[in-house]
Amino acid sequence: MKLQVAMDVLTTDAALELAAKVAPYVDIIELGTPLIKAEGLRAVTAVKTAHPDKTVFADLKTMDAGELEADMAFTAGADLVTVLGTAGDSTIVGAVAAATKHGKGVVVDLIGVADKVARAREVTALGAAFVEMHAGLDEQAEPGFSLATLLNQGETARVPFSLAGGVSVATIASVQRAGAKVAVAGGAIYGAEDPAAAAAALRAAII
Numbered sequence: 001m002k003l004q005v006a007m008d009v010l011t012t013d014a015a016l017e018l019a020a021k022v023a024p025y026v027d028i029i030e031l032g033t034p035l036i037k038a039e040g041l042r043a044v045t046a047v048k049t050a051h052p053d054k055t056v057f058a059d060l061k062t063m064d065a066g067e068l069e070a071d072m073a074f075t076a077g078a079d080l081v082t083v084l085g086t087a088g089d090s091t092i093v094g095a096v097a098a099a100t101k102h103g104k105g106v107v108v109d110l111i112g113v114a115d116k117v118a119r120a121r122e123v124t125a126l127g128a129a130f131v132e133m134h135a136g137l138d139e140q141a142e143p144g145f146s147l148a149t150l151l152n153q154g155e156t157a158r159v160p161f162s163l164a165g166g167v168s169v170a171t172i173a174s175v176q177r178a179g180a181k182v183a184v185a186g187g188a189i190y191g192a193e194d195p196a197a198a199a200a201a202l203r204a205a206i207i
C-alpha cells in the first residue's frame with residue numbers, strides 16, 4: 001500500500017516546506033483543495049519541480065468542465081487529479097480523456113456520494129485510475145463518525161481505491177487490511193509537531 005500526504009496548508013511556501021520534510025516517507029504528495037484555491041495551479045508546478053520523482057496529486061474536486069480542468073492541472077505538472085463522484089459521467093469521461101492525452105490519471109473522490117460502492121464501480125468502468133473512499137473534514141467532525149463504514153465500502157466495492165478520512169497511526173493498518181492501494185493522511189502529518197516523524201511512523205505502520 002502506498003502512502004499519500006494531503007497538504008491542507010494555505011501557501012505554496014508552507015507546502016514546499018512540508019513536502020521537503022515528508023517526501024522521504026511518502027509516495028504521493030497531494031496539494032489539498034484549499035491550497036489550490038488559495039494559490040492556484042502555480043503551487044502544483046512548484047511542488048512537482050521540487051519533487052519530480054514523486055507522484056503529485058492535485059485535489060481539484062472538479063464538478064464540471066472535467067476535460068478543461070484536468071488538462072490545466074496536468075499541464076501544470078500534476079500526475080493525478082480528482083473529479084467528484086457526484087459529477088455527471090460526461091465530466092468524468094472528459095477528465096479521463098485529458099488524462100489519456102497526458103499519460104496521467106483521474107481519481108474519483110466519492111465524498112458525499114450516498115452509494116459509494118455502486119458509484120465506485122461505475123466510475124472505474126468509465127476509466128478512473130482509482131476511487132477515493134473519502135470522509136471529508138466536516139463529516140469527520142460530525143458526531144458518531146467512524147472510519148469503519150468507509151473501510152467496509154472499500155472492501156465491498158472490489159475496485160482499486162484509496163481511503164481518506166482522518167487516517168492515523170492507529171488506523172492505517174486497518175486501511176491496508178481493507179485492501180486500499182493508497183492511504184491518505186492529512187491532519188495526522190501536517191498537524192503533528194514533527195511532520196517528518198509522523199510520516200515516518202505512518203510508513204512504519206504499513207505492514
Ligand SMILES: O=C([C@H](O)CO)[C@H](O)[C@H](O)COP(=O)(O)O
Nearest residue numbers: 006032033165166167185186187
Ligand atoms: O481532501 C481532504 C479534505 O476534503 C480537505 O481538502 C483532505 O485532504 C483529506 O480528508 C485527508 O485529510 P485528513 O482527513 O486530515 O487525513
